[in-house]
Amino acid sequence: MKTYLAIIICAIPAFVFGQYTDVINSNRPGASKSAYSVGVNVIQFEAGPYYIKENHVPLDYEISGGGVDFAARYGLIWEPLEIIVDGTFQGDTYSDSRSLIEDEYSRSNFKTLSVGAKYLLYDPYKNAHLDKPNLYSWKANNSFKWSRLIPAVSVYAGANYDTDLNPYTPQGIEGFSPKVEIMTQNNFVSGWVLIMNLSKNRIGMKDANDQDASDLQYIFTLTHSFGKKWVAFGEYQGIKSNFYADDLFRLGGAYLVSKNLQLDTAATFNIKDTPTVFSVNFGASYRIDFHKDKETQENDAFPTNNKAKKNKKSEGEYYKFGEDEDTAPTEYKMDN
Template identity: 25%
Template sequence: MKYLPTFFLLILSNFCFGQFNETIRTGRPGQAIGAFTVGKNVLQFQQGLDYYSTAETNLPERFIFNNVVRYGISETVELSALVDYQYEDSGVDTAATTLKGISNLHFGFRVHLNDQKEWLPATGFQMRLKMPDVSEDFEANHLAPAMVFIANWSLPKNMSLATNWILSYNGNDPNPTGKYIVNFGFPIYNKFSGFVENYGHVNQSVFQTRFDGGFAYLVNNNVSVDLFGGYGHNQNVTDYFVSTGISWRIISFKKN
């Protein structure tokens, strides 16, 4: 462990290619994130409102207001924070419960490792730490890491394929969760684009998988809005969600 900081410094010192893109690159819509960072001195916000429910009336409904802030400290390294505020209602009249508060507070970084070379993907690595003791209703007892290896391919006709491979902890028990995401993106018309996605996770031999899809509209080079939804059927429970959001960035102080 004592050599870990030196290892990261050696990696970062080898990155000198540019990351800033003429149009905004965002983690919305969908679950997958990209291998690229925002670019040096670029400040980016990704905000959304999610609604989750199930076909079973005895399970809770959830609203989540999610916020991601990203800032590029170099062309290939960014710092980031994630803040989720959650409202949850059981919906059961006889024993109704309501939970609310910050359900996630993460701080971390993303590094772009390499660009795509023919069929070898562009890759990146992201790590964030979930903070403990930030909410009474959604408390994590310990600091918890989430690590993501990212592999992206640019395909012909402005299509794309993105994969994420994730190992994360919840901060309450020592059991890790392994996750995967496979995202296929495609243009629709003019400034409209779409995607379809499959994602899932396994924890203590329990496997769940879900599908989602939707579209985004590029308002201008620095602003994008989106709408998407998803569905799953696992362990005899059917669940679904819808999400809408906006991504925007500030580049006026970017140094040329």
């Protein structure tokens, strides 16, 4: 199962009956969102504390403190649909050294708080079982397929909520504002996964100076799994707005404790001094699983005695992505 932990950590689906997987699929520890949902009737909590330090050299101030990132995800009605509530709460000390007497004060508030829905528009693995192997060519079965470059694509629509006099947001904005996002995901062989997010936040909001208070963010996350329990990742996040702009880099990893519990850690930094940013976080993801496959639900409603038929794989059935049976490859494997 070479790609199994990439499935777990980056929410790569094991498609047999939709997006549900036998083990937890978490968006942590990076800032990006997977294109896939947690599965119908799955409730998932993802959270973790972090330490942060900033130093703005030209303006001669420092920020030191901590906070917590959190998310609650729920698979609702359809496999491609997911409801998400997420945000970041931070408390820190702001030290201004521009005068002879240093000015220092504490502050705290939500840096972000949003609720929305994500929907999978396109899944390149949905009909993978129809891609039958070539019985006459080993090369055709094992050569690179250009179709693997086509990503899964999801869209997100939701709303941000900001409070008045928030030190982490542009001055003068308050209340709800629209948020939209596009998420893509490529699941490559050998445990590599690429996720890309493009989002627009606080659409239409104006600050106290009647300037545009929205921001554009783009995130690229590359992960690689090592065995069944460990995964490492690297991430780039770009932020562009009139209030704040930055290029953030993250490195970290995660460990699968059980099928419903994951632990993770990551470090975030940038390469400028307006301000410099350094942050370390630790977190966990926990799943409460009430999911039932559609076929299982139908069998419960109309029980039969065809146990022998259940034990025999029908034509077109395949193993899960990243799952081995004897010498099964880490892609979908067809039964002859």
